[in-house]
Amino acid sequence: MLLYGRDPGANKEYIDKKLAEYKETYANPIYEISSNINVQDIVEPEQTRRYLIQSLQVLSRKNALRHPKKHGNMPM
Secondary structure: OOOOOOOOOOOHHHHHHHHHHHHHHHOOHHHHHHHOOOOOOOOOHHHHHHHHHHHHHHHHOOOOOOOOOOOOOOOO
16 A cells, blocks of 8 residues: 555555555465475474474484594693
């Protein structure tokens, strides 16, 4: 409305159409997710608990592999 309110041809329908286009483009969460490369999965709200439990179970079975040190402390 701020961008098109001063246009002489900007009527209510035109402003509503532009506002709907803006919401579809920038207020859509899928738009935000698709631009973020760190997102690995999209979880529905009712599936959140199940997803977290499965993820924590996978992490509980993970073994951290520590590589042996190549060099010890240097004697002084």
